[in-house]
Amino acid sequence: MAHSAPASADIDLEPLRAILNEHFNPENYQDSLELIVQACQEAQHIYGYVPKAATELIAEHLGVTTNRIYGLLTFYADFLTAPPGKHTMLLCHGAACYVGGSQKIVNYLDQQYDVDSGHTTRDGTLTVQYVNGCLGVCDLAPVAQLDHGPYYGHLTVESFEELLESLRNDDGSSEDSDETE
Numbered sequence: 001m002a003h004s005a006p007a008s009a010d011i012d013l014e015p016l017r018a019i020l021n022e023h024f025n026p027e028n029y030q031d032s033l034e035l036i037v038q039a040c041q042e043a044q045h046i047y048g049y050v051p052k053a054a055t056e057l058i059a060e061h062l063g064v065t066t067n068r069i070y071g072l073l074t075f076y077a078d079f080l081t082a083p084p085g086k087h088t089m090l091l092c093h094g095a096a097c098y099v100g101g102s103q104k105i106v107n108y109l110d111q112q113y114d115v116d117s118g119h120t121t122r123d124g125t126l127t128v129q130y131v132n133g134c135l136g137v138c139d140l141a142p143v144a145q146l147d148h149g150p151y152y153g154h155l156t157v158e159s160f161e162e163l164l165e166s167l168r169n170d171d172g173s174s175e176d177s178d179e180t181e
């Protein structure tokens with residue numbers, strides 16, 4: 001799924017404010033961690049990422065510091081703090097994928113595109129998030145999931161580059177990749 005995310009200056013905070021007022025009462029929770037994470041998930045669902053203005057609103061509403069929220073946003077791989085690219089990819093970096101060579105793709109992204117987890121290629125084609133857990137399809141390791149849809153398994157640097165090239169050409173598929181739902 002490709003989000004068309006609004007720029008930070010165009011953020012309409014009213015939808016988030018309404019959800020916070022209706023469902024997020026800090027007094028109902030002993031530990032605010034769960035509450036903060038859920039509020040950030042709501043923001044990411046609305047905007048496609050967690051904009052600075054949303055972070056400030058959540059902090060104010062829940063009575064926590066923005067630093068605490070940024071700490072959580074950094075810790076959890078699912079969160080984006082900048083508008084995502086046209087496509088988003090979860091690149092598994094769990095044990096089976098690591099053994100299978102996911103580090104080579106991580107290195108490639110870093111060296112070739114200056115892209116780290118949560119970052120987007122300069123041309124806006126792809127946002128990559130590294131998943132240190134497991135995507136649950138270890139038999140495809142190393143594997144990536146594109147736009148919360150198909151898995152691309154048994155990735156190599158070459159097949160990854162082919163996939164990226166196909167995304168740039170906007171056909172959304174790669175004939176040579178080991179794609180599966």
Ligand code: FES
Pocket residue numbers: 092093094095096097098133134135136137138139141143
């Ligand atoms: S470790 Fe990558 S899918 Fe399980």
